[in-house]
Amino acid sequence: MWGRITQIAEKLDDTFGTEEGGESNSNSSSNGGDGWDEGDDFADEDLEFDDDWGNNDQVPADEDELPEAPLASEVDPEILVENGDAPVFEQTNGDAAVSLAQDAPPLDDRVVTVSSPGKALIAGGYLVLESPNPGVVIAAKGCKFYSTVAFRPTFGGASVANNGGGSFIPVDVYSPQFDQVFTYKLSYSQNNSDITLGVRNDGPSESPGNKFIERTLLLTIGYIRTALGDKFTDLLEIPRPNTSLAIKLRADNDSSGGTEVNKTGLGSSAALVTSLVGAMLEFFEVTTLAETEGLTISHNLAQICHCYSQGKVGSGFDVSSAVYGSHVYTRFSKSLIHSLLVGVDKLNTNGESLHLSDTVARDLLDLVNDTTKQWDSTVTPFTLPKDDFAYTPVIGGLERDGAEILANRTAEQWKKPMPSSWHEFEGSSWYVAGKLLDLRMALLESRQNLKGMGNAASVPIEPDVQTKLANATMKLPGVIAVGVPGAGGYDALFVLYVKGEETSDGFSDKVRDNIGDLWNKMSAAADDEIVVCPLNARAAGYGGQDGLCVTNLEW
Structure with a gap:
């Protein structure tokens, strides 16, 4: 497991830099037509999963939840775990x-x-x-x-x-x-x-x-x-x-x-x-x-x-x-x-x-x-049940010092012994930690490819104003991934993150609040170049009331 985590962490550091701010030497970043270039301000990218956390360039966002655009997708840890038994x-x-x-x-x-x-x-x-x-x-x-x-x-x-x-x-x-x-x-x-x-x-x-x-x-x-x-x-x-x-x-x-x-x-x-x-x-x-x-x-x-x-x-x-x-x-x-x-x-x-x-x-x-x-x-x-016994220690680990560890360790630090408290969690905690990193890398690569395709076609699949907003959001503790949904454009952004401590009587949490604060500050500093409009949208599950269904709404 250590070798796998180290490999993932080194790939992240090579792509987005270490906490010392090393420049990226990956092929994707050196090729101007294949995604982000040196001006995209992503050199200090760290693995932060801390629980503490058309066309006027108007980017909708999520008000209570992920304040940004379309779907402020709240990701429960169990949804991030690969499910090989899910029926087709x-x-x-x-x-x-x-x-x-x-x-x-x-x-x-x-x-x-x-x-x-x-x-x-x-x-x-x-x-x-x-x-x-x-x-x-x-x-x-x-x-x-x-x-x-x-x-x-x-x-x-x-x-x-x-x-x-x-x-x-x-x-x-x-x-x-x-x-x-x-x-x-x-x-x-x-x-x-x-x-x-x-x-x-x-x-x-x-x-x-x-x-x-x-x-x-x-x-x-x-x-x-x-x-x-x-x-x-x-x-x-x-x-x-x-x-x-x-x-x-x-x-x-x-x-x-x-x-x-x-x-x-x-x-x-x-x-x-x-x-x-x-x-x-x-x-x-x-x-x-x-x-x-x-x-x-x-x-x-x-x-x-x-x-x-x-x-x-x-x-x-x-x-x-x-x-x-x-x-x-x-x-x-x-x-x-x-x-x-x-x-x-x-x-x-x-x-x-x-x-x-x-x-x-x-x-x-x-x-x-x-x-x-x-x-x-x-x-x-997505069929993984919530609160399943197998994932109870995982959630506990992420809510305690596990998120801080993921946020602050570089490739070199991953090679050193972990704090004893982290070792106390069951093996499934490591499994989830690895999957979070895998997911982050996969969605970052997807973003980069879409950005590169848009640059090559002179089509704003991920417009620069969206890139700036997404990159800044990616650096917040607890955020796993950010991107433009679907075909891209100026419609919105989605954010996947690890839910933090609840706030506002359970209507929000610390990670979401930090995202909202960042977007508000960026909107205020943009002089109307970009306006982030909060939405109340958040991720739903599969089937039942989360899909097509009869409701009791009267005329």
């Missing part, structure tokens, strides 16, 4: 049968709300676009999207006559956070799955359309109509006149960057689409999110909706995180949904309304239900 959940469900929930309340009295989290891709940016390269995606608490579905009076009290055949229904989408209402008219065939979604004229004239909402509704309703058959028509025979299918979209403030910032980098579009898909499926009783099959159907449909809405087939890690929470992700094959999206595009060329034919709707049903078993994305969850 394959996104295949065979011939998924669609069944209606039994003993549900009358549909016209139901209110269903579903939430999904935002995310931060902390490793695998750009690489995750090509299978089988993995991406490590962390779901974010404090930045969830909520979609609520119910039958409500038509917006503005408008008189909307429903004909005897029940062939259309008004659809009102409320977005109170942005003070907007989108009004539509859904027309559907009594005989097949043909549907048309058009804009009504009685909505607020100042409210533009939203393609993520409209395209998601088109495909989701098309799927529901095809899955339920005649049952869909029966469900829409509303007993009261002038009633619409009403949808309310809400978000924690940190999801949408409600303050005056362009983006937070937390995947708000994917979370919006995923929560809307889940809420519609639950409301019409097509499936239930409490079951694996329901999550699989929601995932597959949300991936298709999101790709159609953004006009391209992305990697899908953001939607996957919105469904499953934190995990290691590998993408589905690009060709999987291409032909379906081409078919939908051919039906919608006039731009006045959106249409889905019976044939394409049936293809959609087969693809979502995976009747041909083509979905090949994989999800490896």
Whole structure:
């Protein structure tokens, strides 16, 4: 173990300097196009894990937690331990049968709300676009999207006559956070799955359309109509006149960057689409999110909706995180949904309304239900339990003098005997210490490669202003790693750190407080060159309430 720790420590000292301030002689730092250069002020980098601790260059941050940008990711020690036994959940469900929930309340009295989290891709940016390269995606608490579905009076009290055949229904989408209402008219065939979604004229004239909402509704309703058959028509025979299918979209403030910032980098579009898909499926009783099959159907449909809405087939890690929470992700094959999206595009060329034919709707049903078993994305969850007996001494060791040792020892010092108190901890403490160092080195290397790639392409993947902020944060005691999530840019930063002593009645801790103090000082000294906006986002776990789920939020 000593040899391994020494090797890691020497590599860190060679790359970022010792406490004497030696210059880096690594290949990466000497090559100006491969990451940070001598001007990046990282020469005095030490291993500090002490418990004491677009485009106006506005960098969101975490208010209570890691005050910085997107996801202030709080890392529990057990999450950092390599888990070779974590199961791989394959996104295949065979011939998924669609069944209606039994003993549900009358549909016209139901209110269903579903939430999904935002995310931060902390490793695998750009690489995750090509299978089988993995991406490590962390779901974010404090930045969830909520979609609520119910039958409500038509917006503005408008008189909307429903004909005897029940062939259309008004659809009102409320977005109170942005003070907007989108009004539509859904027309559907009594005989097949043909549907048309058009804009009504009685909505607020100042409210533009939203393609993520409209395209998601088109495909989701098309799927529901095809899955339920005649049952869909029966469900829409509303007993009261002038009633619409009403949808309310809400978000924690940190999801949408409600303050005056362009983006937070937390995947708000994917979370919006995923929560809307889940809420519609639950409301019409097509499936239930409490079951694996329901999550699989929601995932597959949300991936298709999101790709159609953004006009391209992305990697899908953001939607996957919105469904499953934190995990290691590998993408589905690009060709999987291409032909379906081409078919939908051919039906919608006039731009006045959106249409889905019976044939394409049936293809959609087969693809979502995976009747041909083509979905090949994989999800490896973070499954290590908290407070497991094996990790109790690890946490104790890090909370005591272990963090100080990691912070202050150079390569030479690692070769000397350790204080007796550290030797008293069980062997697992050493294991975790090594993993913390491994993780720090891996994420530093990832950052450096992204920076170098951006320099070579003249694209600010990690802008200089972000580099300055990240490097300064990396030097704080307790901080493991800092970086730009996903594709980079000015969106935000994520921070992984060892939690310190709790402060503010448990809402924060010493390490997070020190990060916030640093960012506040840097913002004040920057003369508006950079503004760090606190966010309340922090890392979530895998599955259950940390993923796509039904909540008790009322209308």
